[in-house]
Amino acid sequence: MDQNSNYFKKNLAILVSITVALFLLTVFLLIIGMFMHNLKQQEMLKTTDKFINFKSQLEHLVFTNKTLVQGFEAYIQTNPGLDETAAYTYLDNLLSKNENQIRNIGVIQDTTIIWNYPKEGNSAAIGVDLAKVESQKDLVLKVKNDQVPIFQGPVDLVQEGTGFIIRLPIVRQDSGYWGQISIVLKGDQIIEEINSYADKAGLNVALFNNQNPEQPFYGDTSVVGESSLTFDIDRGFIDWKVAVSPQGGWENNQLILGIAVMLAVLMAVGAGRLTFRALKINYQLRIMSSHDSLTGLFNRHYLNEYQTMVLAAAQRNNRQVGLMSMDLNHFKKINDTYGHNTGDLVLIETARILQKNVRANEAAFRLGGDEFLMILPDIKDRQELRQAKERLAKSFASEFSLADLSEKLTLSIGTSLYPEDGQDIDALLQIADEEMYADKKEQKSRLALS
Numbered sequence: 001m002d003q004n005s006n007y008f009k010k011n012l013a014i015l016v017s018i019t020v021a022l023f024l025l026t027v028f029l030l031i032i033g034m035f036m037h038n039l040k041q042q043e044m045l046k047t048t049d050k051f052i053n054f055k056s057q058l059e060h061l062v063f064t065n066k067t068l069v070q071g072f073e074a075y076i077q078t079n080p081g082l083d084e085t086a087a088y089t090y091l092d093n094l095l096s097k098n099e100n101q102i103r104n105i106g107v108i109q110d111t112t113i114i115w116n117y118p119k120e121g122n123s124a125a126i127g128v129d130l131a132k133v134e135s136q137k138d139l140v141l142k143v144k145n146d147q148v149p150i151f152q153g154p155v156d157l158v159q160e161g162t163g164f165i166i167r168l169p170i171v172r173q174d175s176g177y178w179g180q181i182s183i184v185l186k187g188d189q190i191i192e193e194i195n196s197y198a199d200k201a202g203l204n205v206a207l208f209n210n211q212n213p214e215q216p217f218y219g220d221t222s223v224v225g226e227s228s229l230t231f232d233i234d235r236g237f238i239d240w241k242v243a244v245s246p247q248g249g250w251e252n253n254q255l256i257l258g259i260a261v262m263l264a265v266l267m268a269v270g271a272g273r274l275t276f277r278a279l280k281i282n283y284q285l286r287i288m289s290s291h292d293s294l295t296g297l298f299n300r301h302y303l304n305e306y307q308t309m310v311l312a313a314a315q316r317n318n319r320q321v322g323l324m325s326m327d328l329n330h331f332k333k334i335n336d337t338y339g340h341n342t343g344d345l346v347l348i349e350t351a352r353i354l355q356k357n358v359r360a361n362e363a364a365f366r367l368g369g370d371e372f373l374m375i376l377p378d379i380k381d382r383q384e385l386r387q388a389k390e391r392l393a394k395s396f397a398s399e400f401s402l403a404d405l406s407e408k409l410t411l412s413i414g415t416s417l418y419p420e421d422g423q424d425i426d427a428l429l430q431i432a433d434e435e436m437y438a439d440k441k442e443q444k445s446r447l448a449l450s
Contacts, residue, residue, distance in 0.1 A: 013276055013279040013280060014276065016275060016276075016279060017272040017273070017275040017276035017279065018272060020271055020272055020275045021268045021269055021271055021272030021275075022268070024267065024268045024271050024272075025264060025265065025268035028263075028264035028267060028268060029261070029264055032257070032260045032261060032264060035260070036253060036256075036257055036260075039251070039253055039256075040253075043246070043250060043251055044229060046246075047203070047229055047244060047245070047246055048229065050201040050202055050203050050244070050246075051201070051203065051229065051231055051242070051244050053200075053201050054197050054198060054200075054201040054203055054205065054242075054244070055231070055233055055242070057197045057200075058193075058194065058197055058233065059233065059234060059238070061101075061190070061193055062151060062164075062166070062237075062238055065101065065102065065166055065183055065185060066149070066151075066166050066168075066183075066237075068094055068102075068183060069105070069166050069168050069181055069182070069183045070168060071094065072090065072091070072094060072105065072181055073168050073170055073181050075090055076107070076170055076181065077170065077172060084115055087107065087115055087117070088115070088117050088118075088119075091105055091117040091118075095117070095118075101185050101186055101189050101190065101193075102183060102184070102185060102186070103157075103161075103163055103184045103185065103186045104116055104117060104118060104121075104122045104183075104184050105117050105181070105182070105183050105184070106122075106125065106181070106182045106183075106184070107179065107180075107181055108130065108140070108179045108180040108181070108182065109178065109179040110144070110178075110179055111129055111130050111131035111140050111141070111144060111179075111180075112127065112128065112129045112130070113125050113126050113127065113128050113130065113158075114126065114127075114179075124158065125157075125158040128158050130158075133158060135155045135156045136152070136155060136165075139152045139165075139167065140167070140180065143167045143168070143169050143180050144169070144177060144180070147169040147171055147177060148169070149166070149167065149168045149169070149237060150166075150167050150237070151164070151165070151166055151167075151237055151238045151239070152164065152165045152166075152167065152209075152211075153165055153185070153187070153190075153209070153217075154187050154190075154217055157184065161187065162187035163184040163185055163186060163187045163190075164184070164185040164187060164190050165182050165183070165184050165185070166182065166183045166185070167180050167181070167182045168180065168181050168182075191218060194207070194218055198219075199247075202246060202247045202248075203244045203245070203246065203247060204219065204223050204224045204225070204228075204244065204245045204246070204247055205218065205219045205224070205242060205243070205244050206218065206219035206220065206221050206223075206224045206228070206242070206243040206244075207219060207240055207241075207242055208240065208241040208242075208243075209239070209240055210239050213241065216243070219243075221243065224243045224244065224245050225245050225249070225250075227245065227250055228243040228244055228245045229243070229244050229245070230242065230243050230244075231244070289301060289302075290302035290305075292351075292365075292366040294344060294347060294348065294366075295347055295348055295350075295351030295366050296351060296355075297351050297354065297355065297364050297365055297366045297372070298363055298364065298365045298366075299365065299366060299367075300365065300367045300368060302365070303365055303367070303373070303425070304425075306363060306375070307375070307425040310375060310377045311418060311423075311424070311425070313377070314377065314378075314418060314419075315419075319377070319378055319379075320378075320379045320380070320381070320417055320418060320419070320420070321375065321376065321377050321378075321379060321417070321418040321428075322375070322376035322379035322384075322385040322388065322415060322416075322417055322418075323373065323374070323375055323376075323415060323416045323417075323418070323428050323429065323432045324373065324374040324376070324385075324388065324389055324392065324413055324414070324415050324432065325371075325372075325373055325413070325414045325415075325416075325429060325432035325433050325435075325436045326354075326371070326372040326373070326374070326392075326411055326412065326413050326414075326436065327369075327370045327371050327372065327411075327412055327436065327440075328346065328350060328370040328409060328410075328411060328412075329409070329410045329411070329412055329440060329443060329444075330407065330409070330410075331343065331346065331369070331370040331409075333407070334346055334405070334407055334409070337407070338404075338405065342402075342404075342405065345402055346370075346402060346405070346409065347366070347370065349400060349401070349402050350370075350372065350396070350400070350411070351364070351366065351372075353392075353395055353396050353399050353400060354372060354374060354392075356395070356399075357374075357391065357392050357395055358374065359376075361377050361378060362374065362375065362376050362377065363375050373429075373432075374392070376388060379417065382415075382417050382420075385415050385417055386415065389413050389415055392411075392413065393411060393413060396410075396411045397410070397411075410443055412436050412437070412439045412440035412443060413435075413436060413439055414431075414432040414433055414434065414435030414436025414437070414438070414439055415432055415435055416428040416429070416431035416432040416435070
């Protein structure tokens with residue numbers, strides 16, 4: 001019974017320790033996960049801040065040129081009889097402020113280019129109906145039909161090369177839609193500006209327009225990477241999507257993660273080991289408080305607790321309890337002759353035989369010295385108790401074995417029965433002791449006659 005109990009308690013301690021270790025490991029991993037997530041979030045916020053700066057500069061570039069177009073648009077609307085010479089004079093003054101980025105400005109009546117400033121290098125575009133130019137017709141018609149400004153690019157230009165185009169509708173109060181005004185920004189200059197903004201912001205950038213949302217017109221998706229952040233730039237006008245990532249790449253926190261996980265495992269294992277040690281020490285203390293340190297049998301201290309439970313249960317269930325009180329004959333002589341070490345071995349061997357004869361619901365005690373007690377909680381009658389006594393006496397006589405001990409050792413046994421012989425442990429022990437001493441005296445008499 002004690003071996004099974006010890007095995008169970010050891011396994012329970014191991015199970016509790018493993019549970020504690022796994023629980024702590026889970027907690028540590030959650031904390032590590034939160035920490036790593038926080039690092040990632042901080043890096044993403046920094047990257048977002050960089051993008052906001054990049055976006056601000058890009059929008060400023062586009063809207064500055066849009067403002068120029070709007071000024072010319074207002075000039076045309078307020079001068080319905082404007083001729084080509086006056087228009088070009090106005091544009092001379094306009095372009096002198098931003099000639100590095102502007103390639104040309106065109107005036108479109110309905111969908112056909114009627115003026116294109118400067119004429120030099122752009123005259124070929126005059127008279128072209130943009131509604132028939134594949135790369136521009138959709139947005140030209142959109143401006144005409146919806147009467148909203150748009151930003152287009154990069155596009156292939158009629159006069160060759162690529163550029164970015166700002167288009168605004170010209171709507172007169174008296175006649176409604178009249179045409180459009182467009183400003184063509186130099187493609188290479190705009191790309192150069194975007195490069196500058198991206199470098200200053202420390203970003204890898206890929207730009208997509210709504211004409212080709214899968215393939216960037218600027219940047220490389222392989223450089224930006226799959227973990228890029230995506231944003232919109234002014235969906236109402238510019239309508240670009242942007243994918244960005246830090247130029248140096250995202251911070252590699254795998255080393256930090258690996259070290260943190262390793263520390264978490266070590267701490268969890270350490271906590272599990274400490275838990276097991278604490279449970280083991282606690283169990284050992286409990287064992288020491290209830291068991292005899294030499295023989296491993298229950299001690300007198302535990303008898304007080306045990307007998308209360310057993311006798312109370314017997315009273316509730318109307319059962320009988322048997323007691324067998326025992327001591328070793330001539331034990332003092334063995335101690336005096338062979339020494340206390342041998343005497344201890346005799347007590348250990350006696351305890352082994354008692355433990356072997358204890359059934360699942362019974363308990364064996366060492367009360368002190370060579371005094372032992374066995375309690376049998378469920379005895380049918382006194383006859384069964386006597387049979388148990390005889391069984392134990394025969395087992396001791398046949399099984400007791402200790403090398404280098406020439407003395408034949410015998411066991412005196414006395415019994416008592418609850419509730420017939422007494423209602424409490426003291427009364428029962430007194431009856432059992434009286435019978436034990438009678439048994440001792442009888443054995444001594446038989447020995448003298450032999």
